[in-house]
Amino acid sequence: MRGRLTSNAPLAPLVWFKSGGNAQWLFEPKDVADLTDFLAALDPAVPVMALGLGSNMIVRDGGVPGVVVRLGKPFAKVAAIDATTLTCGGGASGILVSSTARDAGITGVEFLRSIPGTVGGFVRMNGGAYGRDTSEILIDCDVVLRSGQRTTLTVDRLGYTYRHSTLPEGCVVVSATFRGHPGEPAAIQAEMDRIAAAREASQPLRSKTGGSTFKNPDGHKAWQLVDQAGCRGLRRGDAQVSEKHTNFLLNLGSATSAEIEQLGEDVRAKVQAHSGIELEWEIQRVGVMK
Known part of the structure; x- marks a missing residue:
């Protein structure tokens, strides 16, 4: 070691x-x-x-x-390997991937600019935004299985659905290959700027938050269902439903994880009672309760 x-x-x-x-x-x-x-x-x-x-x-x-x-850092490197293809370390951020693509004149991955995560998370959760998903740009990924064996999985073997994959339990994504299309760096930067401005205007970016809390049900937007159920600004201790974007939960200061998770369950219950729709968690909840 x-x-x-x-x-x-x-x-x-x-x-x-x-x-x-x-x-x-x-x-x-x-x-x-x-x-x-x-x-x-x-x-x-x-x-x-x-x-x-x-x-x-x-x-x-x-x-x-x-x-x-x-x-x-050893897993946070991104490089263009031809006119349309990027090889990305599992620890690389969406900002680094999209910026490297811009510099190489590769379009189609700008949406990663808006996802506050790493390549490993994008691959595991089929991360997406602004109408695009990781499954649309992924060619394959290198993973280290729980056994320690290293293997390559092509996109068709990952069983992708909305914010879900069938990656084996306990494996670690160490790299991924993404493919876009030839593009003009200036146009790519303009699209990245548009995405960044849209996020700034609609999301509580400078708060202690976890990003989008619930998956969008078929035919619905989660934030609208939460808002219509009267949950905007709802609190439990220092945990609060964002008033700026109701599909975000916030830690206003000293909220425990139990308070944040229970607030999410409060929201799910209110939405179920109001609309009859059961929201599914998008945020991963890990570990054991205290």
């Missing part, structure tokens, strides 16, 4: 909500070989979870048992 292994590691500083308990173990591998060796030697009974930027996640107050794998 050449990376860093930390016991009882606080996760709250690493996630956007700034709440939640500790990881039993936090492993930050030095490179892919370090990760494969570590997982191969790890007791198969120990659970493993990958952590990106922690933007779309509630870490429960009791913490996360087993090992949390966090991919750092």
Whole structure:
């Protein structure tokens, strides 16, 4: 092991909500070989979870048992390999991917500019925004399975649906190949600017939040259902439904993860009572309750 292994590691500083308990173990591998060796030697009974930027996640107050794998700078590189194709590390941000694509004259991945996460999360959750999804641009991904085996999975093997994939439990996405189309850097930048302005105008970007909380049901927008159910500004302790965008939950200061999650359940109940529609969580809720 050449990376860093930390016991009882606080996760709250690493996630956007700034709440939640500790990881039993936090492993930050030095490179892919370090990760494969570590997982191969790890007791198969120990659970493993990958952590990106922690933007779309509630870490429960009791913490996360087993090992949390966090991919750092060695996994955050992006490069154009031809006129339409990018190879991206699993820890690379959407901003880095879209900016590299712009510089290489590759269009079609601008939507990643608006998703506050990493390539590994995009691949696992079929991340998307502004009418585009990861499944539309992904060619394949390299993953390290829980066993420590490294393998390549093509997009057709990932069972993609809306914000869901069939990636094996406990695997870590270490890289992905995206394909766009030839484009003009100036036009690509203009689209990125449009997306950034739209996010700034509609989302509480400078708050402690987790991004979009609920999936959009077929034929509906989650935020409209939440708003129509009278949940705008609804609070539980220091957890609040955003008044700017009602599909965002906020930590106003010292909210616990339990308060944030229970507020989400309050919203689900109110929407069910008002419209008869059951909202599904989009935010990942991990760990154990305290």
